[in-house]
Amino acid sequence: MTTNITSLSKIESILLSTLSAEGKNIFTINDASAVLEKGKTEIRNILSTLSKKSWIDRIERGRYLIVPLEAGVERKWSEDSFIIASHLIAPYTISYWSALSYWNLTEQIPRTVFVASTHRKFTEQKKIVSIPYRFITLLPEKFFGIKTIWINNKKVNITDPEKTIVDCLDHPEYCGGIVEAAKGIWNGIKDKNIDLKKVTKYAVRINNKAIFKRLGYLCEILGIKTEQSNTWQNNISKGYSLLDPTLPDKGNYMRKWKLRCNIDKYNLIEWKEH
Incomplete structure (x- = not known):
């Protein structure tokens, strides 16, 4: 032959x-x-x-x-995509939607591998062996909450579950939108895979007030009760933020959490019914 x-x-x-x-x-x-x-x-x-x-x-x-x-x-x-990512930039961590999927915080498996680094890659997107890689540049103070996992006997860096949630609330555009972040919170609490006290600690370090707004609102509509809610409320700014920055600037204003809800509640949590 x-x-x-x-x-x-x-x-x-x-x-x-x-x-x-x-x-x-x-x-x-x-x-x-x-x-x-x-x-x-x-x-x-x-x-x-x-x-x-x-x-x-x-x-x-x-x-x-x-x-x-x-x-x-x-x-x-193709070698495992996370292993390939570990060779493309340093320092690095698998993050956002890719980490959300790895920790089973969403049922979605993103085609793109999201890689965060404090160094800027010459090109933000790259395709290797038919797999797209997206590079996100972070300020050094946002580069933390990283765990080492093993894949095929190789070490790979990935954000821990709590940092993954905070990152997705910080930049929903890198996790498929706010719906995916909502799934992450719900699944993390349901499976006892995230600690909301740790999420709060990380959110304080990142210092983006929109994180607390989105976190508080999502937990509220998901029916998640937590003593952390008061801390989140005390950390929101006076101005309004978009619930989902990937969607048009329209919708009702939520005074309590200072959010413009540009996605309605049904579409935000419709996935819970399936």
């Missing part, structure tokens, strides 16, 4: 087998140079050949992904 898997030369085989043995399925030009003890010009030529043979994929400048034998004759393969 014929296949389109092109054979490896001895030096190519040494490179890929060594990198794989070291757990470097994603590697840099420097990694390859260290294995083969050759100059970067020669290494680039070798990597170019491997890419043409479909044994590696270039995920960005100077960084490559090994395509293993399991990819089959069509050579279609």
Whole structure:
């Protein structure tokens, strides 16, 4: 049976087998140079050949992904998207809608991987092996609440459940809108996966008054009673904020929480009926 898997030369085989043995399925030009003890010009030529043979994929400048034998004759393969994200920028953390999904705070599985960093990426969006990546630049004071998880024996940074909720309330546009944030709060409380006292502590650190407004209103309409409500009320500003900044600036004003409710209550919690 014929296949389109092109054979490896001895030096190519040494490179890929060594990198794989070291757990470097994603590697840099420097990694390859260290294995083969050759100059970067020669290494680039070798990597170019491997890419043409479909044994590696270039995920960005100077960084490559090994395509293993399991990819089959069509050579279609992708490392876990969170692992790829961990190699794209530093420091980093998986965040917003991606973290919301990982912690089972929503049933939605976003196609885009959301990555937060204190460094600015040259491009805010990038597609790698058909997966879109979205980079969000945070101020250093907002870069906290990060946990380390393990995926395929690789360490990956991700915001903890409470920070994920606060981030989504801070920027609903990065989590699919305020409805997804509402789901996150409801599921987190129902499954005892979030601590509202910790959520409050994080919200104070971020210092965006709209977080307290959205949090208080959502808990109220979801029927979640908490002693934290008074703290949230004391931290709201006098001006009105949009409940969902991804939607048009219209709707009724909610005086208690200083919100303009630009999505009606039914559409906000309709998902609870299913």
